[in-house]
Amino acid sequence: MSTITDYIDANKETFREELFAFLRIPSISTSSEHKNDICDAARFLLDKLESLNMDRTELFETDGNPIVYGELTTDPAHPTVLVYGHYDVQPPDPLELWKTAPFEPTVRDGNIYARGASDDKGQSFTHLKAVESYLASGESFPVNIKFIFEGEEEIGSPHLVPFIEAHEELLACDMVLISDTAMFAEDTPSITYGLRGLAYMEVEVEGPNRDLHSGVYGGAVENPANVLAGIIARLKDKDGIIQIPGFYDDVKDLTDEEREAYRQLPFDESAYKKTLGVDALHGEKGYSTLERATARPTLDVNGLWSGYQGEGAKTVLPSNAGAKISMRLVPDQDPQKIARLFAEQVESLAPDTVSVTVTEHHGGQPAITDLSFYGLQAAADAFEAVYGREPLFTREGGSIPIVADFQQLLGAQSILMGFGLNSDAIHSPNEKFALKDFYRGIQTSARFFEFLPKYS
């Protein structure tokens, strides 16, 4: 193994430069104006895969953004690992809060600052570089490897499931390897075995057919913004309990063992609050902060708009108001069912003085990986070899809906090997990824491939 380790050490600068080139592409999937950048990012990955001399590399067009694929079969008897990553990123807004430009990667204090540095370009690139290092160092590669990179993760992967369904044989594997999660804390390697699902909704309240003068009509005509506020307010009670009939019906409660494991996690609530700049936390009554953030469902406003948002005062009674509202889900909640219950409840809360439309954006199933799965053991050993300590097994609050899809469509469990940190500010200004974890990620991935055969 030392030749591979040495190869990785010797090529740090090259790897970093390659990642920087990847990060410079503003491959934002949430707005259509970045279509060309999306294609550039896909082609960038295809070039990288092609340079590995794999058995097959291909860029698959979809009705949305392309899917990049590569495979290398070393021996049919070897276990097959499907590496999944996404090359699309979140929008960088609000731009003015970035210390350096989001698409000009910069190293400060040992961190790479750029949109996508952690989520997910930097993290997923580690596996590509691990495979390259293995192959370049002349060692025989001990697993069969497949790569699949999509460009629509941040908009709910609308074309990935149809693609998997249409390519079940191509993608057949023994497990999926994903680095799109965070370590529990710095230098604390973690394997995520549970993920929350998502139902993401948009609520539009329409009142009068135009913006009205609030002096002339105020008091006599229902105000859509006031109505929207009332609807949102009634979706949760003061104890943080979500007020949608049936919402909790399918929630699998945490086991006593899990709650005990939660209590053992090294968590400093006052440091957590300090990092966020808040004096007090708030969440569902009866649960700890970590439980609330990872193993309990939520309802959050993600966006809100109505009327005049500019400087000064405009005396307008707005003709409409809207909100983006999403719910994080836990096993065994079903996003479709929750979306329906949400829509029914919102519609039932709407007065007849306005018209309310509820639409569904993307959703995703929650997921749990079996703690006894052999791939997890190999991953744990790899972490220990590189980080010098056993990883924690944790649940994460975020959603990677594709994990449930891989389970369902390919019968493959996922290994969520996180190299990022919760403080990486993914989806926020000044997203970062620790340079040392980029390199340790490559090393850990290489060791995982090394260790896997002995457990299979």
Added chain:
Amino acid sequence: MSTITDYIDANKETFREELFAFLRIPSISTSSEHKNDICDAARFLLDKLESLNMDRTELFETDGNPIVYGELTTDPAHPTVLVYGHYDVQPPDPLELWKTAPFEPTVRDGNIYARGASDDKGQSFTHLKAVESYLASGESFPVNIKFIFEGEEEIGSPHLVPFIEAHEELLACDMVLISDTAMFAEDTPSITYGLRGLAYMEVEVEGPNRDLHSGVYGGAVENPANVLAGIIARLKDKDGIIQIPGFYDDVKDLTDEEREAYRQLPFDESAYKKTLGVDALHGEKGYSTLERATARPTLDVNGLWSGYQGEGAKTVLPSNAGAKISMRLVPDQDPQKIARLFAEQVESLAPDTVSVTVTEHHGGQPAITDLSFYGLQAAADAFEAVYGREPLFTREGGSIPIVADFQQLLGAQSILMGFGLNSDAIHSPNEKFALKDFYRGIQTSARFFEFLPKYS
């Protein structure tokens, strides 16, 4: 009088062209980027006043936008009328809803479409043209006239009151003449004797120090947008009663006579709903639609913002949320007191998990003109002479805070001679002013000057 009437008729086209030139200036006071346009509009009026050969014309600089002044004393024994108007306009947003450009006045179906057509360039310009017509036709002008035009009405006239205080002698008058209100209905001349006041507030809720990933933190960290919705929702109950302690303490109830007069007004509620495109109305329990819109206080959200408002879905837990909320006030509510009560209530509703800031934009006193005031009789006669019917005496829901200020500082009552319509869409896209009412406005103003001496 017929020479003046003839002069007005003969000069319709010129008057319209002059108004169009005035309307082409985008003198928006709510945003600082239109400073030059503001100055252009002020200079435009100054030029018009100068061309009347008045005794004095002057452009007064203030710490904000300039005040344009002109005076003509015909005989110290004559009554002195101070004409007030404002040359600033509301922003035209949302721009995409205008059928023709807001600052390119266009005539369609007998209406002038432009921002400011009705509020207040078109309406206030009538008095300038009436005086011009009087003077040009060689008739001796039967009153002393003063003009004052300000450029900050849409942002609460912050520099007008100090100006009046500093120029009490200059502005001394027997009454103020203002055309910045609406007729009750088409061809239904109306004199407004009551106006609502205003307290306009901004509420900012600050949560975590940056936008967070709603998966990673959702459920554990308070969401400022959810909090803001909760605060707004609790400011009014389901019967439309405002839930701010002390809010109604100083409200003067409508007299039985006034409520009876309201019932006599020709009001077609189903046409009103149809025009607004709403199926049902909603307001304070126990009052009619007209009472709610004009004689009862309100609380309306004017603007709302938080998090991601773009296309698609962004899973963000926003770091802050804000709202503009204004209250229309009725006699004898005091804007300062109401602003304080509002701030106290909002702060008391805020949980300790966020920080809430309440700031006050402009406010304005409600006002009532004495129904027995002699100026109102002259105005009524003028309307009858031009429109062929007696005007209605009504209250309006909008605020012209300066009416209360003139009363208080100059001891002068205001005559609110409205030539606009409530359907003029002031503050909305496609603002309009009927061309025939622009001309009838000039005629009515001229007759008012003619009739006034016989009542004084």
